[in-house]
Amino acid sequence: MSPLSQRAMEPTKAAFGKAFWDQEAESAAALDGHVRVHQSHAPPFSLAMPSGLARSQQLYMMQRFLNIPATPSYVKAEDGMVLDRVIANVGGRTWWHTLTLRLRAQRAWNSQSFNEGRPHRILGDPSLYALGGRFRAGFSRHTVLKAFGELGSLKGLLGRFGGLRRADPNASNPNVTNAPQGVTNVATTAGDEIPRGRVTLRSTAIPYHVFTADWSRRERFQTSDGYEQGASHVTLSLASRGPQHVNYRVGVRQWLDETVPPFELAPEGGRRAPPRREFVAGASAEKQLTLWRGEVRPPPEGKRPGGYAALPVKPCVTIGGILGAICRVPMGNSEPGWKSGEGEWRQVCSGSAHVSFGSFQRPMLDYTSVDLRYDAGAIAPRRPLAERPDRGELTFVERALESSGVRVESETVTLSATQQMLGPLRFRAEVRCHPRALVRATQMGWNSFKTPRKESDGEGGEVYSGRFGSAWHSVKGEMSAAEVIYGVDCPLPPALGAARLVAWYNVTRAEAMAEMRLFDL
Numbered sequence: 001m002s003p004l005s006q007r008a009m010e011p012t013k014a015a016f017g018k019a020f021w022d023q024e025a026e027s028a029a030a031l032d033g034h035v036r037v038h039q040s041h042a043p044p045f046s047l048a049m050p051s052g053l054a055r056s057q058q059l060y061m062m063q064r065f066l067n068i069p070a071t072p073s074y075v076k077a078e079d080g081m082v083l084d085r086v087i088a089n090v091g092g093r094t095w096w097h098t099l100t101l102r103l104r105a106q107r108a109w110n111s112q113s114f115n116e117g118r119p120h121r122i123l124g125d126p127s128l129y130a131l132g133g134r135f136r137a138g139f140s141r142h143t144v145l146k147a148f149g150e151l152g153s154l155k156g157l158l159g160r161f162g163g164l165r166r167a168d169p170n171a172s173n174p175n176v177t178n179a180p181q182g183v184t185n186v187a188t189t190a191g192d193e194i195p196r197g198r199v200t201l202r203s204t205a206i207p208y209h210v211f212t213a214d215w216s217r218r219e220r221f222q223t224s225d226g227y228e229q230g231a232s233h234v235t236l237s238l239a240s241r242g243p244q245h246v247n248y249r250v251g252v253r254q255w256l257d258e259t260v261p262p263f264e265l266a267p268e269g270g271r272r273a274p275p276r277r278e279f280v281a282g283a284s285a286e287k288q289l290t291l292w293r294g295e296v297r298p299p300p301e302g303k304r305p306g307g308y309a310a311l312p313v314k315p316c317v318t319i320g321g322i323l324g325a326i327c328r329v330p331m332g333n334s335e336p337g338w339k340s341g342e343g344e345w346r347q348v349c350s351g352s353a354h355v356s357f358g359s360f361q362r363p364m365l366d367y368t369s370v371d372l373r374y375d376a377g378a379i380a381p382r383r384p385l386a387e388r389p390d391r392g393e394l395t396f397v398e399r400a401l402e403s404s405g406v407r408v409e410s411e412t413v414t415l416s417a418t419q420q421m422l423g424p425l426r427f428r429a430e431v432r433c434h435p436r437a438l439v440r441a442t443q444m445g446w447n448s449f450k451t452p453r454k455e456s457d458g459e460g461g462e463v464y465s466g467r468f469g470s471a472w473h474s475v476k477g478e479m480s481a482a483e484v485i486y487g488v489d490c491p492l493p494p495a496l497g498a499a500r501l502v503a504w505y506n507v508t509r510a511e512a513m514a515e516m517r518l519f520d521l
Contacts, residue, residue, distance in 0.1 A: 014043040015350035028073040028513035031132035035220040042412040051517040056098035076510030080106030095137035102130040126154035152192030232256040267381040275330035275338040284324030309360040321351035345380035367420035433482035441478035448474040
């Protein structure tokens with residue numbers, strides 16, 4: 001047995017970091033390409049795990065080496081396709097700084113001025129643009145300072161400097177609008193004109209540990225319902241690092257907003273504000289076990305040993321999991337009802353099974369992998385709950401924990417599949433849902449398969465949709481709340497596997513993004 005080290009186990013390992021509010025996920029909604037994952041949400045999809053490469057550097061490499069002038073993404077909340085381009089990239093041996101500009105291209109295309117043949121009018125609207133910056137500087141072998149900031153709309157910035165009326169030719173004409181007809185202009189809301197960002201000092205000077213000082217201002221957090229603007233805070237933490245069976249972390253967090261918003265889920269239901277200042281400590285245990293490992297198929301004569309993969313691929317069956325516990329202790333009294341020294345416990349659990357076949361030696365359909373992951377988070381309230389939920393609505397895990405006073409906060413099941421399509425090109429798909437929905441969909445699908453249901457033919461009559469069609473409609477209805485993401489990835493020549501081009505689309509969130517990843521083997 002070994003610690004979680006396989007690439008397929010990274011989302012499982014991320015469950016512990018999520019409980020500390022520090023886990024990130026790739027997102028097209030953010031100009032910097034990532035958001036934090038809310039404590040009550042599931043760990044990221046494997047397709048949306050952070051690449052480790054700054055988004056601005058990805059864009060710059062695609063501009064310079066692939067001759068892509070602006071990288072497109074799709075964000076439904078911003079009215080469709082957007083174009084991102086690095087407009088400044090400066091630096092030296094130990095530091096660099098970039099500026100990235102986003103144009104909401106589809107919003108401009110759908111505008112009245114554009115349709116009337118006057119694109120110069122709408123392109124002067126500052127609400128169509130977003131600006132982001134990223135900075136990195138290394139002070140020694142062990143210490144690095146990183147910072148990023150984002151302004152969702154330039155309207156407030158230009159207005160502050162007196163340039164808004166010059167930028168918008170129609171500002172003086174109340175009868176002319178540059179906004180797309182029938183579309184809510186979310187970029188002009190006050191929240192998007194407020195800067196958000198983060199400054200992080202990270203040091204590995206202490207052997208086998210990493211020290212982090214983090215200042216965050218109104219960052220986005222990914223939730224099951226979309227995105228939520230978080231409160232500003234400062235965090236100091238010390239954590240173990242490296243592949244270990246047992247990991248731990250201690251830290252202090254101070255929330256900076258004058259009034260801390262109800263930002264986290266309460267054990268009794270609804271929302272509550274976190275304690276103004278809190279001490280947090282946690283530990284986790286992780287294991288990975290390979291049940292079976294096959295041999296690499298010999299390559300055809302005259303072909304490289306790795307085939308269409310960067311490294312030789314062995315089929316395998318692997319299981320892994322992580323268990324963790326976090327204790328949070330308020331350092332002072334604060335609303336709602338937090339008392340100094342009164343601790344609250346949070347538990348996290350994640351288990352995964354990975355099965356793969358094939359070795360990328362043949363040009364088509366020579367690699368298939370399937371992953372099944374279960375994630376759960378629970379809270380042991382600092383005081384007993386006054387009310388219990390109806391036992392008929394509880395899952396098996398919730399019923400098992402109910403007697404101990406532990407309330408399950410989140411519970412999800414994620415199914416992932418990867419298939420080689422042609423050469424090094426792979427198709428990947430993932431779906432996430434609540435276990436209750438999965439059980440219900442299985443039951444309804446099987447019942448509909450055994451006894452096909454009748455459907456209306458549109459003329460008052462009824463027809464059978466067939467066994468498979470009936471089962472599919474039943475499963476689709478029960479899984480309507482599931483989150484689905486799919487995409488493709490392909491290594492870029494000439495260094496097969498050293499750089500990959502990945503493109504994905506999140507059906508539920510209506511987001512799509514293309515990115516370049518290094519050493520994503």
